[in-house]
Amino acid sequence: MIKQLFILLVATFNIVGSNAQNLKNFLGSTPQPITGQDWKMLTSAQKPLIVIFFSPECPICISNTLPLREIIEKNTGKVDIALVFPGDYYSDKKIKQFQSKYKLEVSALRDSKNDLVKFLNAKVTPEVYLFDQTRTLVYSGKLNNQYESVGVRRGVVTENYLSDAISSTLLGKSPLVKTTQAVGCFINK
Numbered sequence: 026m027i028k029q030l031f032i033l034l035v036a037t038f039n040i041v042g043s044n045a046q047n048l049k050n051f052l053g054s055t056p057q058p059i060t061g062q063d064w065k066m067l068t069s070a071q072k073p074l075i076v077i078f079f080s081p082e083c084p085i086c087i088s089n090t091l092p093l094r095e096i097i098e099k100n101t102g103k104v105d106i107a108l109v110f111p112g113d114y115y116s117d118k119k120i121k122q123f124q125s126k127y128k129l130e131v132s133a134l135r136d137s138k139n140d141l142v143k144f145l146n147a148k149v150t151p152e153v154y155l156f157d158q159t160r161t162l163v164y165s166g167k168l169n170n171q172y173e174s175v176g177v178r179r180g181v182v183t184e185n186y187l188s189d190a191i192s193s194t195l196l197g198k199s200p201l202v203k204t205t206q207a208v209g210c211f212i213n214k
Contacts, residue, residue, distance in 0.1 A: 048074070048160040053140025056109055059117050060124060061132025073104045073157050073194050075187070078142065080150040081115055081123035083210035085175070089151050089168050090127035096168070096188055097131055103195060106131040111150070111212045113137045139214050149209035155190050155200075164190035166205030174208055 048068050055064045067074055077093070080086050097106060108131060110120055120133055136142055145154055145165075155164040170184040190200035 046162040048156055048162075051141065051144050053144055054138045056107075056134035056136045056141055059110070059120050059133040059135055061107070062105070063132075064134060067105050067107050067132060067134075068160060070105050071158055073155060073163075073191065074160065075104055075106045075191070076141070076145070076154040076156070077106070077108050078111055078136075078147045078150045078152045078212065079108045080110065080210055081119055083150045085149075085172055085209040086151045087127075088171065088178075090129060092168055092171070092182070092185075093151075094128055096191070097129065099188070100191055104191060108133045109136050109141060110134070111136050111139050111142050111147070114213075139212070142212055142214060147207075147212055149207050149211055151209050152207040152212075153187050155187065155194060157194050163194055164200050164203055165207075166202075167207045167209075170205075172208040 051068075058064070075096075100106070108124070108129065110133065113135065115123075117135075120135075124130070124133055141147075147154075151168065153164070153166060153168055154162060157163050164187065166186060168185070168187045169182045170179060170186070171182050172178055184202075186202055186205050189202065193200040
């Protein structure tokens with residue numbers, strides 16, 4: 026009896042755990058495109074997908090635009106990248122101006138009901154989620170170690186978590202670092 030209960034608990038945990046880590050199980054309202062590809066195209070492609078929750082007014086997002094642009098340039102054609110703007114606080118025009126100003130030439134989507142935020146349990150902007158070709162989560166957290174906490178910024182970046190995870194994923198390997206604590210501006214849910 027105890028063995029059966031244990032097996033049931035393990036099976037339940039595995040099902041719940043896998044649902045939370047695969048985009049194919051996302052049943053919320055579809056994030057709406059502002060620029061670039063729509064959600065269906067991004068989630069059905071055969072390349073890894075990077076989802077980055079972003080805000081045009083968050084100072085930590087703004088300071089991460091250069092390393093993000095470098096990631097975009099290095100991985101064009103190899104991965105799909107989507108900036109997801111939680112809520113409906115910013116107009117499409119403001120988001121497009123932000124993308125243009127910082128040369129972030131990737132898809133931008135609005136998660137107006139924060140359904141994707143809730144599904145992935147995103148807490149801050151910027152917060153990164155890297156999914157492999159099967160849309161299974163392989164890395165989540167911050168782009169790099171530029172910020173240890175809000176207001177505590179390193180002079181020199183020594184760890185490039187997202188870049189390392191992308192390289193591993195493209196080689197068919199599991200990233201060495203699977204999660205980090207994202208640092209940024211809180212998402213209003």
